[in-house]
Amino acid sequence: MGIFPGFGGWINQNIQQPLKTSKRSKNGKSSSVSEEDRYIQGPWYWDPDISPKEKAESMEIDHVKSMPLSATDPRYYDLDELVRQNRLWNSEKKHPWNGAPAKVKVKTKKGLCHLNIDFTLGSPPQSVSEMFTNPRNLMYFHSMGKYKYNWRTRLDTRATKVLKKDGPRQITEVEKVLRWKILGYNGTIPIHLIIDENHQKVTATYKKVKVKHMKVFEGSWKIQPLYVDQERLCKSRSRISEEQYKKCSGGKGRIGSKVTMEHIFEPSSLLNVPPVSWFIRGIAVKVTKALLQDLREYVITYNKTETVDPLVYAKIKESIQKEKETELKELED
Template identity: 35%
Template sequence: MISGPWCSSAVGSLVQFHLNLQNCLKAHLRKVVKNKQKFDARSPLTPVDRESPIALDADFHKQLEAWKENSFWVDQPPEIKVSVPKGSLCNLNVNFKVGLPPDAIYNIVTDPENKRVFKNIKEVISRKVLIDEGLRQVVEVEQAAIWRFLWWSGTISVHVIVDQNRKDHTVKFKQGKSGFMKRFEGCWKVEPLFVDEHLCQPFKPKTWDNYNTCTQGKGRVGSIVSLDQLIQPSLVPPPPISWYLRGITTRTTEMLISDLLAEAARLRDAVSGSGAEARKELETDERENAPNSSYTPDDIKKRWQQRRDRRHKNRRCLPVH
């Protein structure tokens, strides 16, 4: 048995070491909990709730309720920048705002039947799901697209591989089969827009949870949509043909954006109560696109067929803007 001053000193050191270790662990635990709470703050800007079907659905419906209370929105002209990288026909960079939540815009862009929205899509020739991971799908698409410029018009076949991810609301596409195009690629990106953040002044909300709190649940969430697209033919034609082709590309993009804004206006009217069938369609699309265990990759063709049947039935009674 060890005794004496050395023993007392040793015991005191052990007690102090234990207390220091305990305090260190408590501080570390508080830091972990604080970071987890910060990361879990429900917001379209954070990835955690994108992985939860319940949170995803709850957020979307809360955002729709805010638009139901106040559906006022004025579309602004898109910002379109055209550059000509060396060896390419053009690079288009487009930015615009839409008066609907990101999930609603994502649904429109990724809808297999969106030719009813985008008038430049004449026909979807084929569509094959290569990967289905719930929030993310990789799809091979071939479609006939219509182009118009001045008094000219025509049809072009487009074959692309589309990587669409609801987690960050991105839709990346690139050329599939090679043809007269050497490179055809780009990316859609949809980010949240806090439409009523002026209600939070002098504070600036950083998360959806902060925004929802300071607006007392009445703050609307819109979308900031960007499209970056590069077009590079196998052989770049000389002027003035290249000028006409750039004009065709720009005009086609403007038509696409106009169609998207028109569809958003139709759905916004539906949310506000003037179009019950369109509202039902919007909510059904969200349920089917959300990650849900009742839907498997084998069900996706069935979902598309059900969607086609439903929209064919509703088309006669839906207002078209």
Template identity: 35%
Template sequence: MTENWTKASIPSFITLIRDKVQNYAKFDQQFKAMKNDGIKLATSFLGKSSSFSDTTTSTSSTTSIDVNLEKQLQSWKDNPIWTDPSPEIQVTVPKGSLCNLNVKVNVGLPPDAIYNIVTDPDNKRVFKNIEEVVSRRVLIDEGHRQVVELEQTALWRFLWWSGTITVHVLVDQNRKDYTMKFKQVKTGFMKRFEGCWKLEPLFVDEKVCYPFVPKNMEDYISCTRGKGRIGSKVSLEQLIQPALVPPPPISWYLRGITTKTTEMLITDLIEEASRIRSDYGSLNEDNVAPIDDCNLLKGKHDIKERWASRRRKRRRGFIV
């Protein structure tokens, strides 16, 4: 009896395994076909500026970025549902430093839009802790990458105390890998002040691709047929080391000030992203964006031109 059951179950088991393999092969074949069919869509959606080509000129790259961003924002217009998560802030104290801050948060806008906000010369309107931009010079401009010398006065608040601090840094910003590295120019009260913004694409509607798991942007756009929303994984890491690290409790207060200032920075970024989603979702039939967003989403991506334009307007009395 047992022997007969075993003989009967072996073919059933083999059949089950064969069906599983055939189903997997069928799914794999469908995915490859869908990916091949979606390459043209993905290329159009992403634009050649998104690390597919290293030979595009600055002008053509700007055009690609504009088209890319508009198409990605259209997905958010079609489905604006998003809940802003709280940022994760980790504070460590390396030996000889005041603190090392590591912040991570998911933001409901594509990396290109977040990059535009952070690198915009006029982002004082976004980040409330920037009191004044003292000077800004573009030292290197390679299209996707710029090196900028920046000096600005920043506000800080902690408990019932507040004040200002002058920051003079070199910023190396690169749209190709969505990084913005900054480092202090001259040592003084601060011996070291350096860090890095980094943006990565977030596949918001990844579940639509089930049972497939998109491994990259091209896979994601292909399996969602260009309808999937793209958000950003935002991370900010910065190291702060005074020339002389004060003893407790002063060091505790300074660490609290630094943490609170960074938290304000991230909160302002999240609020600006929420405002842009709201504004973009309420465009009129002519697709006219609010004036403040024209440069951010559709206009001048050349930093030198934007800054020169700002100086011209200031001389004419348009900016106070």
């Protein structure tokens, strides 16, 4: 939750190119990959501090889910600070902070349904952005209820392809599948989107290429830092900068995320008549709320455990090793 020297060359080779899928078999030879595994092609960024040896060792790992990779370009944020924040969230047990469930306001006008969504999460903005866009099908949207025992997520990525990379801006084509189950009915909906992200501002807009049963399917999100310990540690409610927050909290202040989203959809013409349109809108709104709750539950569970993303784990391991080396050096002196 990273880049590495030379990634620009890799990404330039892949821009506007069709997805090519290959997988290393046990005997070291490449073989074709099923549709379910196409997402492993990227987009990916490596930890900029990773050595060639560590990178080579990571490339030998069987699955991309276990590699120290990121879908967000860390040239535009402080990776070390992000790692430090993750450690704070994992270690703070006396003052748990879970954030409130999402507030979803629904308004329908002339066939268009507008969802205005506000929620908070106990994780830094870059980490939340990573959860929104990471194509590894990690358990961010894993229902704690309906799908608990079959290891399936509500939202899976099937394929991704970078169309344009310009500084912090990245335009990616994404194919997903959404699973839903309501009142005894269930099904899947293929979703094909273009996502336009800004990794520095931590914002994005998206628009459909094709979404089943939808004439309009688009929206945006903005993720802002939330200084959850400001009142407790800084004794202040006034707006302050991240640097001021770090100083007044003695470096112990956790940074969460305030997420503002807008989602707009309209059922296709033949389905945009009552009572069918009511049913489709009901499913869309309910599934959206369920996805947001899945994400909230994931973050709460994550903060209660010591389990971290492979890239974050690698950085934490590195920082601990440096601390030990410093201590040893001081003892020798």
